[in-house]
Amino acid sequence: MICVQSEDFNLQVEYDKLRQQSNVGAVVTFSGLVRDCNLGKSVCALTLEHYPGMTEKALTEIVEQAKQRWDILACTVIHRVGKLALQDQIVFVGIASLHRQEAFACCEFMMDYLKTKAPFWKKECIKPGESYWVDARESDHQALFKWTEHLNNAE
Amino acid sequence: MIKVLFFASLRDQLGISELQLPCEANPDTNSLLDNLKAQDQHWSKALKQKQLMVAVNQTIATSNCLLQDGDEVAFFPPVTGG
Numbered sequence: 001m002i003c004v005q006s007e008d009f010n011l012q013v014e015y016d017k018l019r020q021q022s023n024v025g026a027v028v029t030f031s032g033l034v035r036d037c038n039l040g041k042s043v044c045a046l047t048l049e050h051y052p053g054m055t056e057k058a059l060t061e062i063v064e065q066a067k068q069r070w071d072i073l074a075c076t077v078i079h080r081v082g083k084l085a086l087q088d089q090i091v092f093v094g095i096a097s098l099h100r101q102e103a104f105a106c107c108e109f110m111m112d113y114l115k116t117k118a119p120f121w122k123k124e125c126i127k128p129g130e131s132y133w134v135d136a137r138e139s140d141h142q143a144l145f146k147w148t149e150h151l152n153n154a155e
Numbered sequence: 156m157i158k159v160l161f162f163a164s165l166r167d168q169l170g171i172s173e174l175q176l177p178c179e180a181n182p183d184t185n186s187l188l189d190n191l192k193a194q195d196q197h198w199s200k201a202l203k204q205k206q207l208m209v210a211v212n213q214t215i216a217t218s219n220c221l222l223q224d225g226d227e228v229a230f231f232p233p234v235t236g237g
Contacts, residue, residue, distance in 0.1 A: 032237055048236065049163055051229060054213035079236060091237050111237060117215070119229075120236025121163035133164040136206070136233030 001075070002059045004050060006082040009092055018074050018096040028103035030111055032091040034084050038134070043124045046084045047131070051119035055079075058118040066095075066110055070102040077110065079120060112143040157182065157222060159191070162231035168201040178224040184209050185219045187228060206233045 001017075011031065018027045034046045059077050066072065074096040084090060093110045097103040116136075125131040156175045166172045176187070188209075192199040209216045210229040222228065 050236070051160070051162055051210075051213070051231070054210055054229065057213050058215075115237035116234065118236055119162065119210070119231060119234050121232070122235045123163075133167075133232070134235045136235055140237075 001077070002056060002063065003076075003078045004052075004055050004059070004081060005078065006080060008080070008089060009078045011092070014076055014078070014092055014094055018076060018094045021073055021096070023098060024073050024096045025098045026100040026103045027094060027096045028100070028107045029092065029094040030107050031089055032111075034086050034088045034090060036086050038124060041124070041126050044086065044127060045125040045131075046088075046090070047123040047125070048079075048081045048084065048090065049121045049123070050079075050081045055119050059114070062110055062113045062117060065113070066106050069109065070097065070106045072097045072102060072106055075106075075110075077114070079114070079118070081120070109147055112140070112147065115140045116144055156224065157187065158225075158227045159187070160227065160229040162229065164232050165201060165204075165207070165230055169198065178222070182222040183219050184211060184216055184222065184228060187222065188230070191230075202230065204232065207231075208233060 011029065015027060015029060018024070036043055063075055063077065066075065072095055076092065076094040078092040080090055093107050095103040095106045122134040123131050124134055157178050159174050159176055161169055161172055188202060192202050208231050211220045211222065212227050
């Protein structure tokens, strides 16, 4: 399931949906939150913009790629947009599989791809009336390399 | 016509989120970008950023891409979700 929404989500509800099949032996979940500081600046709120239509398409593509790599039984991606306050939940990725290895790897893969391929943009508010667009991090792009290393080595 | 969209910091810099451009002969994303940059210095500067991303019909274009009437082209800075 893929969902881009302004509403909050409930971890227990999402977890329970992932473990409905009786063959599920492992569920790995990740949630990303609004923290109060970034690169030495204090943050008081966050606004998330997206590209309606393309964002859902990009997330679907990431899920398809993940399913080709790992044998997963269920998968949920929820990403919020709009205005968020400190400690709010931003993103949820949950993976259900037979064994833990696939679920751990798949969840990390999905987050690494989401952070560099899905059209979302964060604007951080540092004090009332003052906000700036967050720059992309090189470390997020570096994180992709481990998933494409075997392709690079094959060349 | 070609629908052109701008997002996030790029939209703020340009002060516009969407415009429609007539479809020229044999258009592609490079010529579209050149036409937009040629509007004035402000546009030229805003669209010159090295990491500018381009999507055609909601799919990332990693190299120059041919366009046709009715296409949707979006320009935006590197993504920062998650």
